[in-house]
Amino acid sequence: MYFTSDNAVGAAPEILDAIVAANDGSLPSYGADPMMAQVESRVAEIFETECRVFLVSTGTAANALALASLSPPWGAVFCHRHAHIEVDECGAPEFFGGGLKLALLHGQDAKIAPDALRAAIADTGAGGVHQVQPAALSLTNVTEAGALYRADEVAALSEIARDANCAVHLDGTRFANALVASNASPADMSWRAGVDVLCLGATKNGALAAEAVIFFDPERQADRIAQFEYRRKRGGHLVSKGRMLSAQMAAYLKDDLWLKLARHSNDAAARLAAGLRRIDGVRIENSVEANMLFVHLPLSVHRALQAGDARYYLEPPSQSDEGNGESVRVRFVTSFSTSDESIDAFLSIAATA
Amino acid sequence: MYFTSDNAVGAAPEILDAIVAANDGSLPSYGADPMMAQVESRVAEIFETECRVFLVSTGTAANALALASLSPPWGAVFCHRHAHIEVDECGAPEFFGGGLKLALLHGQDAKIAPDALRAAIADTGAGGVHQVQPAALSLTNVTEAGALYRADEVAALSEIARDANCAVHLDGTRFANALVASNASPADMSWRAGVDVLCLGATKNGALAAEAVIFFDPERQADRIAQFEYRRKRGGHLVSKGRMLSAQMAAYLKDDLWLKLARHSNDAAARLAAGLRRIDGVRIENSVEANMLFVHLPLSVHRALQAGDARYYLEPPSQSDEGNGESVRVRFVTSFSTSDESIDAFLSIAATA
Amino acid sequence: MYFTSDNAVGAAPEILDAIVAANDGSLPSYGADPMMAQVESRVAEIFETECRVFLVSTGTAANALALASLSPPWGAVFCHRHAHIEVDECGAPEFFGGGLKLALLHGQDAKIAPDALRAAIADTGAGGVHQVQPAALSLTNVTEAGALYRADEVAALSEIARDANCAVHLDGTRFANALVASNASPADMSWRAGVDVLCLGATKNGALAAEAVIFFDPERQADRIAQFEYRRKRGGHLVSKGRMLSAQMAAYLKDDLWLKLARHSNDAAARLAAGLRRIDGVRIENSVEANMLFVHLPLSVHRALQAGDARYYLEPPSQSDEGNGESVRVRFVTSFSTSDESIDAFLSIAATA
Amino acid sequence: MYFTSDNAVGAAPEILDAIVAANDGSLPSYGADPMMAQVESRVAEIFETECRVFLVSTGTAANALALASLSPPWGAVFCHRHAHIEVDECGAPEFFGGGLKLALLHGQDAKIAPDALRAAIADTGAGGVHQVQPAALSLTNVTEAGALYRADEVAALSEIARDANCAVHLDGTRFANALVASNASPADMSWRAGVDVLCLGATKNGALAAEAVIFFDPERQADRIAQFEYRRKRGGHLVSKGRMLSAQMAAYLKDDLWLKLARHSNDAAARLAAGLRRIDGVRIENSVEANMLFVHLPLSVHRALQAGDARYYLEPPSQSDEGNGESVRVRFVTSFSTSDESIDAFLSIAATA
Numbered sequence A, B, C, D: 001m002y003f004t005s006d007n008a009v010g011a012a013p014e015i016l017d018a019i020v021a022a023n024d025g026s027l028p029s030y031g032a033d034p035m036m037a038q039v040e041s042r043v044a045e046i047f048e049t050e051c052r053v054f055l056v057s058t059g060t061a062a063n064a065l066a067l068a069s070l071s072p073p074w075g076a077v078f079c080h081r082h083a084h085i086e087v088d089e090c091g092a093p094e095f096f097g098g099g100l101k102l103a104l105l106h107g108q109d110a111k112i113a114p115d116a117l118r119a120a121i122a123d124t125g126a127g128g129v130h131q132v133q134p135a136a137l138s139l140t141n142v143t144e145a146g147a148l149y150r151a152d153e154v155a156a157l158s159e160i161a162r163d164a165n166c167a168v169h170l171d172g173t174r175f176a177n178a179l180v181a182s183n184a185s186p187a188d189m190s191w192r193a194g195v196d197v198l199c200l201g202a203t204k205n206g207a208l209a210a211e212a213v214i215f216f217d218p219e220r221q222a223d224r225i226a227q228f229e230y231r232r233k234r235g236g237h238l239v240s241k242g243r244m245l246s247a248q249m250a251a252y253l254k255d256d257l258w259l260k261l262a263r264h265s266n267d268a269a270a271r272l273a274a275g276l277r278r279i280d281g282v283r284i285e286n287s288v289e290a291n292m293l294f295v296h297l298p299l300s301v302h303r304a305l306q307a308g309d310a311r312y313y314l315e316p317p318s319q320s321d322e323g324n325g326e327s328v329r330v331r332f333v334t335s336f337s338t339s340d341e342s343i344d345a346f347l348s349i350a351a352t353a
Helices: A014-023 A032-046 A059-070 A092-096 A114-123 A153-162 A176-183 A222-234 A243-277 A299-307 A340-351 B013-021 B035-046 B059-070 B092-096 B114-123 B150-162 B175-182 B222-234 B241-277 B299-307 B340-349 C014-021 C034-047 C060-071 C093-097 C112-124 C151-163 C175-180 C222-234 C241-276 C297-309 C340-351 D013-021 D036-049 D059-070 D092-094 D114-123 D150-165 D176-180 D223-235 D243-277 D300-305 D340-351
Strands: A051-056 A075-080 A100-106 A135-138 A167-172 A197-201 A212-214 A292-298 A328-332 B051-057 B075-081 B102-107 B133-140 B167-172 B197-201 B211-216 B290-297 B327-332 C050-057 C075-080 C101-105 C131-140 C167-172 C197-201 C211-216 C292-298 C327-333 D051-056 D075-080 D103-105 D133-140 D167-172 D197-201 D211-216 D290-297 D329-331
Touching: A014 A243, A032 A051, A032 A212, A032 A243, A051 A222, A051 D150, A059 A075, A059 A092, A059 A135, A059 A197, A059 A212, A059 A222, A059 C093, A075 A114, A075 D340, A092 A100, A092 C222, A100 A114, A100 B102, A100 B211, A100 B340, A100 C167, A114 A153, A135 A153, A135 D300, A167 A176, A167 D114, A176 A197, A176 A243, A197 C327, A222 C014, A222 C093, A243 A292, A243 A328, A243 A340, A243 B222, A292 A299, A299 A340, B013 B241, B013 D013, B035 B051, B035 B211, B035 B241, B051 B059, B051 B222, B051 B241, B059 B075, B059 B092, B059 B133, B059 B167, B059 B197, B059 B211, B059 B222, B075 B114, B092 B102, B092 D223, B102 B114, B114 B150, B133 B150, B150 B167, B167 B175, B175 B197, B175 B241, B222 B327, B222 D092, B241 B290, B241 B327, B241 B340, B290 B299, B299 B327, B299 B340, C014 C241, C034 C050, C034 C241, C050 C060, C050 C101, C050 C241, C060 C075, C060 C093, C060 C131, C060 C167, C060 C197, C060 C211, C060 C222, C075 C112, C093 C101, C101 C112, C101 D103, C112 C151, C112 C211, C131 C151, C151 C167, C175 C197, C175 C241, C211 C222, C211 D300, C241 C292, C241 C327, C241 C340, C292 C297, C297 C327, C297 C340, D013 D133, D013 D243, D036 D051, D036 D211, D036 D243, D051 D059, D051 D223, D051 D243, D059 D075, D059 D092, D059 D167, D059 D197, D059 D211, D075 D114, D092 D103, D114 D150, D150 D167, D167 D176, D176 D197, D176 D243, D211 D223, D243 D290, D243 D340, D290 D300, D300 D329, D300 D340
Parallel strands: A075 A100, A075 A135, A135 A167, A167 A197, B075 B102, B075 B133, B133 B167, B167 B197, C075 C101, C075 C131, C131 C167, C167 C197, D075 D103, D075 D133, D133 D167, D167 D197
Antiparallel strands: A051 A212, A197 A212, A292 A328, B051 B211, B197 B211, B290 B327, C050 C211, C197 C211, C292 C327, D051 D211, D197 D211, D290 D329
C-alpha cells in the first residue's frame, strides 16, 4: 500500500531483464554503445521525426540540463508555480542555468492559462538590459496536480511562447501517462504542438533510473545540442557504462512497453478513485485522468490508514499531520506495479475507519 | 524637468569637491586609504554601533554581493515581487548567489506583510533536500512604490525571519529619504530592528557612484564578512583607486549632508504632489512620504508635458504610451537637486494642458 | 581484447545479482532504503571509523560534489596536472565549485611531490583578497599514470595541506587497486593519512554505475556534509530509486568483493606486462603496480594489434596514430573481468607482428 | 616615492576637470549620455575601424566580462601563468565565465611563445566532451613582467588562436605604455593583429576608475556584444550615472592625452632605470621598455629605501623581506605623475646606502 510516489518501486521485469541481458561483453562507453543508437532510432520512429536523444539518470538532471541549453543565464523560464522544476529540484535549473530565473505563473490544476502566459511575457524584459529576458516556456504533462494538457492546449501555449522567441520545454516525467489518458500521438503531444525539448521520463514508469532528453528538429537546434553534450559531461551526468541507461530505455520503448505500463498505472488510479468515492467524507479534488489523486481524507480515515501501514504524502508537506483538524489533504500516486490487491486492501481499511 | 530617476543628475557640490580634494598625492589603493577608515568610524558613529563597511560603485553590486554572503546557492531570499533585486537587476542576485532563488511576496505599496512572510517561510523548504531553504529576508526602505516601513514594521518582519534562521538584508538605496520621512534614527531603522546588512545608497542621493554595504555586529558575522571581501574582488568591485569611493562616502556622511540632501528631495516631491493635486483629472496613487510619486495623468496632460520636454517613466514600462486610452500611469522621482523652478515650470505646463 | 578502460565491461555477476535481488517491493526512495543504511555501516566497519556516505552514479559527480563542499568559489584546489579532475571532467570541479581554481602541480607518475606542494601553497593567496586562497589538496590513488601513493606518502602530503588549512580529497576511482597493490588497510590509506573525503570508486571495478563519497570524522565536517546533500540534489545526483545505487555498493563491499575484483584486475595487468616484456621493441614505461600500463609499441606491433581488433587508447590522444613514426605510446587498462585468454590472444598477436 | 603601482595616485588633472565639468545638469543614465557616444566615435577614430565600446570601473571587471563573452563555461582560455587574470583577480574569469578554465602557459617575461601556444592548444580538448575546449587566447601588453609584444608577435599568436577557432582577448591595462614604447599604431597593435576584444585601461594611466571594453568588427561579434550588455548589468557593472565613466574616458582619449601620460610614465621608468644601473650591486632584470622595473636590490639598499619611506612591492610577495639573505627582488612601477624629483630623491637614498 505504497502510494507515496511512482518511484517507490523497482523496475518493471522487462527493464530489469534488459539490464541483465546487456551486461555481457565489452562495449564502447559513454553512450557509444549500439543500444544507444537503437534508442535514438526508436525514439525517431515513435515521434515520427528526426531527433537527438541523450540519456541521464534523474529527472532533475534532465530538466535542468535541458533548460540550461534553452535559456541564457539572464533568461526567464516561464513555468507554473507548482512545477517540479520550481518546487522539487532544490534550485537545479538556477544552478545549471548559471542563475537563470523561473518566472512563476498561477493557474488551476498546475496548468498555465494562455492569458497568464501572455501577461507574464509582456511583463518580462520590457525594461531592457535591466531585466531578465523571456527565454523559455516550461510545461509539465501530466501536471504536478495530476491534470492533462491536451495537444491543442500545448500548441496554443507554444505559439505564444514562440511569438516571444521563447523555446518550449516539456517536463514529461509522466508523459506516457498523459499519452494514454489523452489517446494522443507522441508527435501531436510534443513537437507538432511546438515542443523543442522533451524530457521523457522512464524512472517513474518502470525504469530503475533513466530519463531521455529529446531534441526535436536537430538541425535548427544544433547549437543547443552541442552545448547539451558539454553540460551533461560537466554536470557529471555522462555515465561511463552507458549500457546501463541505454538498455533500460531500449526496453522501455520496445513493443510500447512504456504505454502498457502507464496504462496499468492510470487504471490503478481510476480503481482507487472509484473506491474512494464510495467512502463517506472522502473528497477527491482532481478529475483523476492519469495516475495521481489529490484527496481530502477525514482524520479518522487518515489515522486508520496510517495504522494499517499505508504510505502516502501530505500535500503540501508543510501542513500539520492533523490537517485542518477535521481532514488532511493527501496525494496518492499509483504506479505500473500497483496491484489490485493493494488497492482493495487500502480501500477496505479506509471504508471501515 | 527631469523626473525619470534620482540618477539623472550628477553629484552634489560637496561630494564633487571631495573627489577633487582627495585627488592629490599617493595613497594605498584597494580601500586601504585613510578616508576609508574615516568612513568606517563615521558609519559606526551614525549607527551607534560597531560595524564593517565596504564600498562599491553600484546598488546592484551592493545588493547582490550582500545577498550572496547571506544565502547559500540553495537558499530562498524572500522579497517583494516588485523589489529592485527582482525587477531591475537582471538576475544579479542569482548570478552572485550561485543560483539562489528569490521567493516573491505580494503586498500593497511594495511592502511585505507579516502574514505573507510567515506563510511563505512555512511553504519553503519543508520538503527537505528537495527544496531550497529559507535563507534571508530582503526589505527595501523606501520601497519601490515610494512607501515607508516604520522601524517597528521592520522589526516585526525581522523577528519572523530570525525565527526561521533567516538573515535580514535591507536595500537602502533611498534609506536617507526613509529616515527623513519617518524621523527615526539610523540605528532604529536598521540593526535595532533586526537588520544584519544594510546597503546604504548614496548614488541616488547626491554621490556620483558610491554605495556602502554595512555589516552590523561584525563578530557574529565574521564569516559573511570574510566571504564578502573575496566576492567583491572576484566580482570586479574592488576599485583600485579606493579614494574615488571613500571620498564620496566621507563627504556624503559628513555633517549629515546625506540627510540634508534627502530632505530636499522629499520636500520637492511634496511640492510636486501639492501642485499635481490641484490639476483636474490627475490622480496621485501613493501617499508621497518620500521622493517618489505614482500618478495617473490624463492623456492630454501627458502629451503636453512630453511636448514640453518633461522627462519621466511610464510605470510599468510595458504599457502603451497611450496607457488605457484615457490616462497613463507614470512615476516621478525627485532628487537632491530638483529645483522649485523646474517643479513650477512642470506644473504650469500640466495645469494648462 | 578490450584494454581501453575498466569501464568497457558491464557489472560483476555478484553486483548484477544484487540489483536484481533488490528490485522487488516498495521502498523509501532518495537514499532512505535499508540497504543504504547497511552500506553506511559496512563502510564504517571497513574503514574502522564513523563516517557519512553518499552514493552517486558517476565519478565526475563524486569528485566535483566533494570538492565543492571542501573549497569556496575563491579557493585553490591543488592537484596534479594529469589529474582526472583537471583532464577528464570537462571542468566539472569549476562548475560545481562556483568557479574555483585547480592549481596544477607537476611530478613524476602523476604523483605530487611534497616540495612541489609546499611551493605551490606558498605561492598561492599571499596577495590576500586579490588571489584565490589555498583550500584543498586533491590526490588520486592509483594515480592517472598507474602509480601508487603509499600510506606514508599520503600522510606527508596531507600534513602539508593541513598546515595550510587545506582539506584533503582523495579520488579513489581505483582505490581498491591501490589497497591490493600496497597491502595497506583502508583506514591507513585514507583518514589515518589525513584524508577528509574519499571518493570510493566502484564503477570501474565491477559496479554498473555507483560511487561512494565518504566523509570521515562527520562531526567535524558537519557543515560540509549538510552542504553536500543540497549540492547533490541540486546537481541532479540524488537518484530517486536509491536502491539502484545502494544495492550495487552493498554487494561491492560485501565479503570483500571489491578487493577480490581489484586483485583480479591487478593480476591481469601483471600478466600482460610480463608478456609484453618478452616482445622485442616493446617498452613499458611504468612499474605496473596496479591495473594500468603505459607502453611504447613499435608501429608494426600497433598495426598488427589493431588489425586483430585489439582496443586501447593512444596516450596522449592528441598524438598521431603513427606516434613518432617508429612507435606509439599507448595505455592499457585491465579490469576485474579481463580473462587470461584475452591477454594471451593479445600477446600472441603482438609477439608475431 | 611611491613605486608600488600606477594605481597609488589620483587622476590626471585633465581627467579630474572633465569629471567636474560633466557634473551639471540632467542626463540620460546607464550609458545613454552624449559623452558616451563621443567616446565611441573617438575610439573608432583612434583605432581606424568600427567598434562597440563599453565602460566599466575596474580592470578585473573588464577582463572577466570580456572573457565570459568569448568563452563558454566549458572553454579553455590560454594565458600566461603570470597573467593578471590568473594571478590577481581572485578567480573573476572563472566566476563570470561560469567556471571556465584558464590554461596556463610558461614563457620568458610573461610572454607566450608561439610554440607553447600551439602545443597547449593541441593538448586541449582532443578527448572530446570529456575536456574543456579551446575557446580564447588572452594576451597582456605590456606584460605583467613589463615586456612588450610587438604587433607582429601579437599577430602570430592570434593566427595560431584563430586557426583553432579561438577568440583573442587583449588585456590592455597598460596598452598606452605599449603603444608609446613600440611606436606602433593602435590598430596595428590590436585588431589588425587579430585581437577581437581589447580591454583598454585608463585607471592606471591617469583616470580615477574607468576601463573600456572594445569589441572590434561588431557585426561579426554581434552575439558576444549582446551577451556583454546583459553580463555587465547582471555583474553590477552598469553604472547609473554613466557620465562618471564617459567623462573620464572622453578626456583620456582627447588630444592623445592617454599617449602623453604613458610617455611620461615610460620616461620616468627609463630615468629610474638609468639611475639604478649606476648603483653598485643593483641588478635590473628586465629591459625596461615601458613603466615597470624588476630589480634585485642588495639588502642594504632595500633597508635604506624602506627607512626613507620609499614604497614598492616585493615580487613575488611570498618571499621573505630578507629575500635570499643578500638581496630582495622587487618591482617598481612608475606612473603618469611620477616626478623627476621623487626619482632623484629615491636614487639618492639608494646610492648612499
